[in-house]
Amino acid sequence: MTKMLVVDHLKCTGCRLCEVVCSVNKNGVSNPARARIAVIGWENICPGIPMMCQQCEMAPCMSVCPVGALTRDENIGRVSLNYDLCIGCKLCVAVCPFGAMGIDAAARRVIKCDLCDGDPMCVKFCETKALQFLDESQAKTAKMRLATTGLSELIRKFAIQ
């Protein structure tokens, strides 16, 4: 079963610990600018919206990569970036609709979420579980269940009547 990174936007408190954890894990330093995840803050509106690679099936980054450095890795359910092939042209950065392809200015290379090879560190440290790494089928049913809570109650009442 393929897993996916699921975000529950209502649970995010905007603490940005995921950014720190990601940047320390990947670079050994704390620097949100070099993290593969970003909590987009909307001050005076909402605490934050976590953004990272959506691991698209029809990924625009894959389509435009002239050297085939971006490929789908079905085992982990991700778009993998092969640094041995990457020439750093940044076309993928330009076409990603989410801004999820980033540039690590210090390392002079393109960066993206690699799901920590199947054990995402951001998920491990997210206290409110706004970030979860779930089986694809679970991601769907959990949300469906939540969405039908009110309806189920209504049906129960209706049945009693």
Place this chain on the structure above:
Amino acid sequence: MQEQKIAYIDLSTGEIRTGHIPEKIRRMYLGGRGIAAYLLYNHVPERCDPLSPDNAFIVSAGLVGGTLAPSSGRCDLAAKSPLTGLLGSSNMGGFFAPELRFAGFDHLVIKGKANTPVYLWVHDGEIEIRDASHLWGKDTRETPSIIRKNHQDEEIKVMCIGEAGENLVHFANIITGTKNAAGRTGMGCVMGSKNLKAVAARGTRDVPISNPEKAFEQLERLSGMIRDNEVFKGFSIMGTLMFHEPSNIIGRLRVRNLLSNQDPAGESLYADKLEKLSIGMAACFGCTVHCRHRYIVPEGPCQGTYSEGPEWSTLGALGTELNVGRMEAILVGNHLLNKYGIDSLEFGSMLSWAIELYEKGIIDDVVTGGVKLDWGDEDMMYQMIEQIARREGLGDILADGPLRAIEKLGEETGFYNLHVKGMSLLHTDERATPAMALGVSTSTRGADHLRSRPGVDAISLPQETRDSLFGFAVPADFHSYEGSGKLVHWHELMFALSDALGVCKFQVFFLSPSTMSSDDYCKLVQYITGMELSPTEMMEAAERIYTMERMFNIREGAGRKDDYPPERYFVDPTPALGLPGFQGKTLDREKYEQQLDEYYQAHGWDNDGIPTPETIDNLGLAKEPTYII
């Protein structure tokens, strides 16, 4: 080790220079409040006017700010205080300190005075003084948003003052984010006096982590400790408001200034009343506690505006001190205070003092400018917030803070004003809790519960746990004087450490005894900065920080005379409300003197509260000021 820099900015000349912090200074003072104490002692000329260009305004990120340390977003702001004339020191959460570090700076020392309004633009190793004339008059919401728009960068973090700071309200605060405030000691007033509207930071630089693997292990352990903590479970849903109900039931609140210790109608402000109005919780940088409520202003001219809070101390200032018993009105008041940049604790205390004076006929309509001062009057409260922010009418008098306002309204009014060293007490009543009375009185920044919070944590613990935790005998009785001096001393050191590291007190001992120990502090510092300090060295650093703050106050003329709670605590007994131990209580003068002696001894200070030459020598402070940074 640390690559971050310190910058010295002279707003009069426009000169900016930068430097590094030598490891010796780091080991002695760590960062945050510790480095701020050193900088104040070294950069503020003796007996200078707090509102003169000579005063130094310090922005200081914690030693482990913006890292894997839990909740490492705290920022310390310091200067000589216009409110007290002594140590000015305030601490805010949010995201500013980490951004300052990502921009390449740990500490800013700002002196002089700009000719016209300016703001500082700190970004990736650069600092610029920018024109802020278009920001003058804007509130704490508009200011950051205009700065971000001008720089076309929504990720910029801003700390700024509102109208209160511009108008030199002596207890004007500094706001970052929606409501994170460096509230106390009038740091916003100092910014206003320098024509400094804001500091904006944006950075993409690395903050090094010495041992990532170990730092991750430590974070996992510490956040697990927090998560499993009983206090956290309530705190993460109710925020600081969870303390309101138990405090009202036992009878340790300041109600209608100090006319009562319990509000029989207080239920209307219990945490569950916010449930309907709160739209969820938000967190500061890297914090798993997320204690900050989010809400939409439910009524009034700002209805529909997004806001955050209130903290328990704000709820108390408005709800119990002024006796405004409606949660919706508290939310409106909280929003207005933050918008104008006014310290809510000082506001509540000053206004409740004025109401009591008015009720007793000590001041009349001439003094109030025709405003009727009644308990629980919501509209009057809103009006006074605006009057204070704009220094109009009675607001102009109250905006001066306790010391000068008492001078203006007459010496006889002083008895009714609850302050220590010229800073107002919060909304709690310490007459029945001698250790806490000592703590708020000895605090280096004036009446305050965030310099120490003794007793509360000790009562429920078994004897053995208490002994091993504190290393000395502590009585289980809340009302005991015995051991108070040592208890306050111990808490002062622990709290100084969290402020120096830049870690929130809600991740440490303040929240619960089963959180970070001094050994954990050592490990955090080692894994994150690479600096190895033993628990003894760590506690010595805390003692050094506290003693240096004390030396600053002594130099400015403070002494034993300033370490007493309000006279009223010794004279007016609490009414027959609350638990039996809280009824009919006053502080015992003789016993208070004894616990003060014991407290001084614990610090190694003499009976006048002056650090002894041996203490100063042992802490390596004999040659201060040394002007190393």
